[in-house]
Structures are given as structure tokens and as C-alpha cells.
Amino acid sequence: MPSTRVSALILFLSLSQAGCGADGGRGGRTGDGTVGAAGTPDGPLLVAADVGFAPHAMARPDGSAEGFNIDLAEEIARRLGRPGYEIVDQEWSGIFAGLAAGRFEFIIAPTTMTYERSQEVLFVEGYLDTDYTFLIDDDAPDIESLEDIRGQAIAVNNGSVYDVWATENADFYDLEVQRYGKNADAVQAVLTGRAFANLAGESVARWAAMQSPLVRTTYTIKSGSKFSAAFRNDDVEYRNRVEAVLECMKSDGTMARLHEKWLGGPPAAGSAATTVVEGYGEPGMAGYDPTPHRPLCS
Amino acid sequence: MQLTRSQPPILEIEGLRKSFGDTEVLRGIDLEVDREELVFIIGPSGSGKSTLLRCCNRLEDATSGSIKFDGTDISAPSVDINELRQQMGMVFQSFNLYPHLTALGNVTLALHRAVGQTKDESEERGRAALGRVGLSEKADAYPNELSGGQQQRVAIARALALEPRILLMDEPTSALDPELVGSVLKVIRELEESGMTMLIVSHEMQFAREAADRVIFLDQGEVLESGAPDQIFSSPEHERTRAFLKRILAQP
């Protein structure tokens, strides 16, 4: 039987680990040196991502997170004048529930904008184009057209827009749709031969192909979709502030820099990563406010 | 009481030894039971009386020695022990009735499931057996609704239903309240008169005196004395027998 001292030590250690999952925060101090709790205006930025979604949010061996969207969080925090940032590692299918429950300020995970979703949450203007790309086993034949997926098993991240696409087209193309909690598991399914292909965002699929010689990307469905950050519906003012920050990042080349770092090259001209959209939010989505405003970059 | 000596004994025990681990409980028992005999086994506790009985139907396996039932060595590999056991009915000190079945159910279970009789057949025989022990009207009662004496009689009926050639009884009345003992002894008496062979371990000395054909005194795993009840009770040969009888008979 462990002594009471050891038990107390174990209890202390486990409590100190409790709280919001993987922490990426490099806490810093600004101004007068006092730091508040994460999620409060004086404290680190508290945002959520599904860590394990490369290259947007990935876990480092030491438990912290890195990736395109992690860097985004860091940059936003800095520009908002917050002392660092903290990432809540939240599995994708529960991320909107978490937002509604106020467990974090907004979702920094790359969230595809759909009109259906925009009715429940407030989006900023899109910051990254995202087409749908199929990832297949390296030995498999290319997908030249969508007919090539007929009768096959497609692995997707449960609840993602790729899940929606696959589900909506399941009858037409006679698909078996496998829904996994993490996209990494969906990629595993392709690696082990359970599924013929993984449908994911272009950036994600390309990264997976870069990391493993056993899979490669093939056919891409041009979706016209964009990634955005999601806020609570009543959080209008805060959404506007963060959007202003993002717009600056687009115009001063920060976004392009991150694109180059994580997505294998500079963004195409006229893409969401380089184009500032008038007003707040995204045209065509609920919550769009067309009132023009001046960019506030400092 | 007619003792049929023209046929071989129904039970022949020769040189029976039984050890549990390092403890030797039976140290070379020689015993014969003739057909229609009522043999009583008496002795102090720990003398191996129960063990002896349980070796007869192989609830315990002997360490050495032989037991022959109707000429067949019960330990022979060709023997079907389940069939053999049906011919040797056993009655336990704690009755061991099946609590989830009625009295009739208890009696007919083996008839129906082990012997393979039809439901009707087994019920008919079951009721007959219950009648023999005077409990026909209790056929649908559950064990916990019966008195101790009634339960033991049902247990006897259960053994009788299989039409055994010998009844082995291990202290059949020891767990009963005194006023209920009589009912069970009455049944045993009736069975004796109908010619059933019985080997009974018991403390009921008065009954032994009246009903037994032979009394065996077992002490420390050995047969110390064997003979007619009058002889054993009135003029025992051994000191230990005398001491035991004195102790037992002195009790109220």
C-alpha cells in the first residue's frame, strides 16, 4: 500500500495536469507584468483546436502543440495584446458544444464555413481556401474522376464537411462511409487497407502524403470552401476585433509566411489567404455585416 | 427379519483405507452387508463413519482396498458410476433437498432426467415413493415449507424412487428436533420390514437395539467390534466400546 505521502504526491501531480488538455502556451508578460487566467482579457488567449490534425494542429512530444493554426493563435494573441495563448485540445465532434458551453473563446481549428454552421456560430472572413482531396494508398491507381470511387469505402473525420460530402454522395456512388473520431485514424484506415481513400482538406491530405511514402494525394474536388474561425453567435464585437487582426495578417504578408511554412509554398494570388474581404464575416454566410471598416494594424 | 445367506453379500468391503493428505481416516476396514440386512454403524465422531459410507458410492475415492457392490468392484474402469449410484440410495444428515423444486420435483428429477423416464411415468413413481414415506399430501410443497422430519422423509423418498438395492444413511436423524425423529425412524422401520438393505450411521441406540440386524462399532478408522445389537450393547468386548456406550447412553 502506498504511503499517504506518495498518494498525496500522485494526487497533486494529477490535479496539476487537470484542466484543458494540451497546452501550447508560451506564457509571457506584458505591460505591468500581471497575468490573468487564460480566457480572461488579462490572461492568455484560450482557443480550441483538434490537436492531431496535421499540419494545422499537431502534438509535440513534450505535449505542446504546433502547426499552422497554432501559429495563427500565437500571432492573434500577440496582436491583441494578450500574454501568450493556450490551446484546448478538443475532439472535433464536440468542439461546437464546447464553444457553446463557453469552455474557450473561439475555435482556432480550421473550420470549413457552411451556411448551416453559420446559423449556429459566427465566422470571421475565410483565411484559407480548402478544397477536398482524396488520399489513397501509394500502390493504388489514381482517381481520375469521381467515377473511380464508385463502390468503395471512404474514411472521413466524423462530422467534417468531407463526412457531409461523402454521406450526401454515398447513395449515388454506392460508398461505404467510415467515420472516425480523428482524421489520423481515417488515414490509418487507408494504410491498413480498411478504406480505399481518405477524403480530407487539401492541406491535410498533402501533409499526410508528405509524411508517409505509403500514401499519396490524388483527385481534388474544387469546393470553393474556406477555413475560418468560429465564435459564439452573440460574440459580435470580439469576432470583429479578431477579424481586423486577421485582415492585417493578410495584408502585411504574415499569412503568406505561415502558408509557406506549413503548407509547402506561398498562397496563390487572389486566394483567401491574401484577399481581404469587405465588412465583417464572409458574404453568403449568416452573420455577415457588410459595413466597411478601416484595417487596424499596429 | 430373515437374513438371506444363500446369495453373496450385496456389499463387500475389504481392506478399505482412506487418507486425506497426511491424515489416515480409515485404516483397513473389512465389512460385509447381506441382502435385507439392516447394519448400524456407531462410533465417536472422527472415527471415519461418514467417510466409510461415502466411499461406498464413491463420493470419496478409497486410497486402497476394495469395495464390491453385488460382486462388481465399484472402482473398476468399466463401471458406470452414475448408474451404480442409482442402485445405492443415499440419505444425508442435512437432507440436501433441492430448494428450487417441490417435494415431488425433488423425487422425480433423477427419474426424469437421469433415468430418462417420461414426465408421467416419473410422476407416478414419485407419488408412490412419497406415499411410502407418508407424505403424499405434501407433493406440491417446497422444502422450506416442510418440517425437518418431513424434509428428511422426502429425501428418503427421493432415494427410494430410483429403486435402489441398498440405502446408505449418514446420520439421518442427527439434525432433527427430538420430536421429529420418530417419524423418520418409523419410515426406516417400515423399509426394513419391506426387505430394504440398509447401512446406517447413527446415534439412535434405542432404535438400533430394536431394529438392527447387526451393529458395527467404528473407532479411529477401524472396526473394533461387530455383532448382534444385544451382544454389542449388553456385553461389549472392548474397553473403548464400553466407554463410548457409557457416554452415549448416559445422555438424556
Place this chain on the structure above:
Amino acid sequence: MIDSFFNLDVMARVLPAIISGMWVTLGLSILVITSGTVFGLALATLRALQYRVVNWFIVFFVDAFRAIPALVILMVVFFALPYVDVQLSGLVTAWLCLSLVLAAFCEEIFWTSILSVDKGQWEAARSTGFSFLQSLRYVVLPQAMRLALPPLTNRAIAIGKSTALASVVAVPEILNQASSAQAQTANASPLTLAAIAYLAIFLPLVVMSRWVESRFAWRH
């Protein structure tokens, strides 16, 4: 709050998906409970025969499957086994793993209840010519069952609910469907609907188990 968790519009939209999930949950639960209980009883019976070597394996299996979380077993079988060329679908994996887990718990429940039946019952049965298996079947098990039934029904219901774990291996049961709907609609109401769905399936089972318990209880 109401809008996020009790949005009737969203619930109405996702109801078909949840219902399809309910069929999977119900079917999987019934399959798992059946095979798990039967296998557990078989193991307990085998253990009663008292072959030393066999018992060692039984105890090892039972202890392992009671100690390792069902989710871990599911994930190992589903994600790791393909590397040794054993590839099972999500549904088969879930059925297999959950059945084995239930079997392990059931074996212990049956075993302890068999042990608690008085030895005299075995002796009485054997002395009337019943074989070991017949004694077990006609005399000992009926008595053991009355003791075993309450913990058995509890375990069965618990494992039925744990079919939610099958969501992780892509089985389209209730939770899997609800998760998908949640993310698509960006609303947590499907989760509320899922909770109601689980209630709809398992509350009747809980009530039924109480009835079964009382029906087989001892008459005193």
C-alpha cells in the same frame, strides 16, 4: 442554452440519423449480451470441472479482460491487428471485444454463484446418478442463477451502454451518428437527442431486469 442544446429544429433534422444509430446500438447490444453471457457461462462450467491447466488460462483471460479498459481493447484489435494481417470490420471488432469483456465479468459472476451453492447439493445430485454436467444443469445452476441474476443484468446493461465505444471504430451507432450531426450542424442538440435515444433503449431494459429479478427471487 436552449438553442445550443435543445434546438428542436436541429433535432428534427438529425432524427433519422439518430434512429438509424439506435437500430445499430440495439442490434449490437443484443448480440454482445447474448454471446457474452453464453461464453461466460461456458467458461464458468469449464472452470467447475477443475482441470488445473485450463483454469490457469481461464483466470488469466478473465483477469486481463476485466482489468484492461474496453476502449483500449477495441482500439488495439481494430488499429493494431491489421499489422499482423488480421483485419476485422468495426462492427465485428466491437462485437468481439465487448463480448469478451462481458464474458470475463459473467464468468466471475457465474463462478462465485456456483461456488456459493452448498456442496451438499452436488452430493445429493451425484448420489442420484447425475453426471457432473447434469448436476450442474438441473440442480446447481438453477440455484446459482438466482444469485447471479442481479449482477448479471447490471453487467449486461452496462456493456450495452458501452456500445457507445464502438463509435471510435467507425460503427454507425448512436454516439457516432450524434457526433457527426453535432459537427455538421455546429450545434450540440444532437447530443441531447442521443442521450434520449440511450434512455429509450436502456431504461426499459433496466425496468425489465428488475422484473426478472423479482420473478426469480427466493420465496421466503
